[in-house]
Amino acid sequence: MKVPVVYTAAIAMMLQQALATMSGLTVPVLAPPISAETGLSASLVGVYTAFLYGGSMVSSLAGGGFLLRFGALRVSQACLLTVGLGLAINMPGFIYLFILGAVVIGLGGGPSTPASSQILTRYATPSQAPLIFSIKQTGVPVGGVIAGVLLPFVAGEFGWRGAVLCAAAMAAALALALQPLRAEFDSDRQPQRSLKLTDIRATLRTVLRDPRVRELAMGLFAFTGLQHAFASFFVSYLTLGMSWALTDAGIAYSIAMGAGIAGRLFWGWVGSRYVPPVLLLAILGVTMGFACMAVGLVAPDWTRPAVWAVAFVYGLTGIGYQGVLLAEIARVSPPGMAGVVTGGAVFFAYAGMILFPASFGLVLALTDSYRPAFFVLGAVPILVGIMLYRSARRAGIRRADR
Numbered sequence: 001m002k003v004p005v006v007y008t009a010a011i012a013m014m015l016q017q018a019l020a021t022m023s024g025l026t027v028p029v030l031a032p033p034i035s036a037e038t039g040l041s042a043s044l045v046g047v048y049t050a051f052l053y054g055g056s057m058v059s060s061l062a063g064g065g066f067l068l069r070f071g072a073l074r075v076s077q078a079c080l081l082t083v084g085l086g087l088a089i090n091m092p093g094f095i096y097l098f099i100l101g102a103v104v105i106g107l108g109g110g111p112s113t114p115a116s117s118q119i120l121t122r123y124a125t126p127s128q129a130p131l132i133f134s135i136k137q138t139g140v141p142v143g144g145v146i147a148g149v150l151l152p153f154v155a156g157e158f159g160w161r162g163a164v165l166c167a168a169a170m171a172a173a174l175a176l177a178l179q180p181l182r183a184e185f186d187s188d189r190q191p192q193r194s195l196k197l198t199d200i201r202a203t204l205r206t207v208l209r210d211p212r213v214r215e216l217a218m219g220l221f222a223f224t225g226l227q228h229a230f231a232s233f234f235v236s237y238l239t240l241g242m243s244w245a246l247t248d249a250g251i252a253y254s255i256a257m258g259a260g261i262a263g264r265l266f267w268g269w270v271g272s273r274y275v276p277p278v279l280l281l282a283i284l285g286v287t288m289g290f291a292c293m294a295v296g297l298v299a300p301d302w303t304r305p306a307v308w309a310v311a312f313v314y315g316l317t318g319i320g321y322q323g324v325l326l327a328e329i330a331r332v333s334p335p336g337m338a339g340v341v342t343g344g345a346v347f348f349a350y351a352g353m354i355l356f357p358a359s360f361g362l363v364l365a366l367t368d369s370y371r372p373a374f375f376v377l378g379a380v381p382i383l384v385g386i387m388l389y390r391s392a393r394r395a396g397i398r399r400a401d402r
Contacts, residue, residue, distance in 0.1 A: 005184065006123040010132050012181060013116035014139040016076050019171045020112040021143025022151075023083035023105050024052055026167045027090055027098065029147045033160040038093045048102045050354060055106020057350040063111035064340030065199040071186025072118035072339055073178060075111050080175035082108025087168040091161050113326065113346050118339025119185050121330040127272055129331060134268025134323025141261045141319075188336065207344035212332045215391050216325060217345040219281055222384040223321050225352025226292060229360040229377055230256070230318060234295070237370045238307070242300050255308050256315030263320020268327075277328040279392040281321060285385025288318035289378045296374025318381075 027034065028045045035041065067075050086104030089097050116136055124132040147167075155163040207213050234256070238249035267284065271277045291314040298307055326342065333341035356377060363373040 006120075006128065006132060008181070009119050009123050009185065010135045012178060012185075013076070013119060013136045014142070015174055016080065016178070017112060017116060017136060017139030018143040018146060019167075019174050020079060020083055020109045021140050022147045023087055023167055023171055024109055025144060025147035026087060026151060026164060027102070029151055030155055030160045030163055033155055034093070037160065040093075040095055040098070044095070044098075048098055051099050051102040052106040052109075053350045053354050055103040056110035057106075057347055059107045059110030060114060060343045060346045060350065061200045061203055063114055064203050064337075064343050065193065065195045067111065067115060067118050067339040067343075068190050068336075069193045069195060070191075071182070071189035072115040073182045073185040074189075075115045076119075077175040077178055077182075079108045079110075079112045079115065080171045080178075084108075084168040084171040084175075087164050087171070091164055093161075110346070110350070111343065114339040114343035117326060117330045117342040120327075121333070121338035122188065124327075126331055129327040130271030130277055130324045131265075131268035132323075133327035133330070134264045134271075137264050137323040137326065138261055140322070141257055141264075144257070203340055203344040204347070206334075206337070206341055207348075210332070212391070213329060213341060213345060215387060216281075216329045216332070217348045219285065219325055219384050219388060220329075220345055220349040221352040222381045223285065223288065223318065223325065223352075224349040225356030226288065226377055226381055227318055228353045229356040229373075230292065230295075230314065232357040233360055233364075233370070233373070234311075237295075238298075241370050242298060248304065252304075252307055252311045256311040256319065259312045259315030260319025263316040264323050266316075267320050268323045271324040271327070276392060276395075277324050277331075278388055278395065281325055281328065282385045282387075282389035282392055284317045284321045284324075285381040285388060287385075288314060288321070289380070289382035289385065291317060292378030292381075293375050296371040296378070 027048055031045050063075065066078075070078075083105045086101045086106075086108060089101035089104055117133075120129070120132055120136060151163040151167060154166045158166075207217050235246070235249045235253050238244040238252060239246055244252075267280060271280050275283075291310060294310045295314060298310065329342055329345050330338040360373045360377055363376055364370060367373070
């Protein structure tokens with residue numbers, strides 16, 4: 001039986017997203033053996049990540065013209081080859097090459113989400129889109145699992161350079177494996193379209209001038225930023241602040257991540273069938289904000305199941321939102337421009353990924369307590385959720401225009 005093209009597209013883009021995510025996590029995951037051999041401090045992972053996200057911010061904005069001219073599938077292939085090149089640049093083990101490699105990986109990873117949005121929007125009906133986009137977005141945690149499970153094993157057998165080479169080879173292999181899909185998925189490309197620096201300004205203008213896209217971009221900024229702050233500090237909060245064993249903290253973190261994977265599929269199904277996406281995003285924003293504050297209330301006398309429950313609720317909402325949000329951005333984009341507009345919106349997501357963990361660290365340093373940081377950052381998605389609820393009410397909270 002022939003697989004419907006929309007599911008072929010979702011699976012292909014999920015794999016692309018998984019390996020792009022894996023590539024960005026390769027060096028942070030392998031930081032201990034890299035540090036042991038090179039003498040570089042593992043604390044430089046934060047610097048590495050900042051350069052990586054900076055590269056992604058640039059390419060997510062600048063990639064729109066490339067999507068239209070060369071096609072989203074070709075850009076996806078280029079993304080995979082570029083992150084593979086960035087990984088290879090890391091292999092000599094010199095600090096300046098790690099920084100250069102981070103920028104190259106970031107440049108390669110930035111257009112991956114806009115490219116997938118450009119493809120999926122063509123094949124998913126408006127009612128299918130939240131679920132289809134959510135299937136694709138499971139590639140992010142899948143990439144995290146690959147990085148966290150496979151690469152340390154390979155490093156144990158062949159050294160950290162062997163693991164980096166393995167990751168680069170996987171990205172390159174998928175780029176080649178996608179080639180048979182190009183004739184179909186790039187049939188809408190505009191080969192005569194010129195590439196201009198003004199495309200960057202035009203992309204930002206499109207995001208900021210349309211109130212629907214602007215509000216959704218604010219959602220990406222707040223939700224994605226909080227997600228990365230949670231990922232950066234939750235384990236250290238439990239181990240240093242609550243005196244948990246690292247293995248116990250890891251279990252709680254894994255529960256949040258597992259809930260996030262389930263949430264992406266569950267909320268995608270709910271948004272496709274029962275609840276208008278903007279209203280659903282409003283509910284998720286408020287819930288994840290209060291769940292983040294609940295994390296800040298955790299005390300040493302809390303039972304393990306109680307903490308697991310809070311982590312589960314945060315993961316279900318604060319990690320599970322992405323597919324619904326990206327599908328809605330694509331839906332309100334001008335015809336044929338879903339990838340370009342998504343690139344502009346994702347720029348704000350990367351900004352949140354840099355600013356929220358930094359802000360969390362600043363509040364922690366000023367107060368010497370994790371609780372105020374969880375409360376301050378948790379308030380942001382609550383405010384955005386209220387804004388999205390008002391937007392849904394202005395639209396009559398209806399699905400008729402879908």
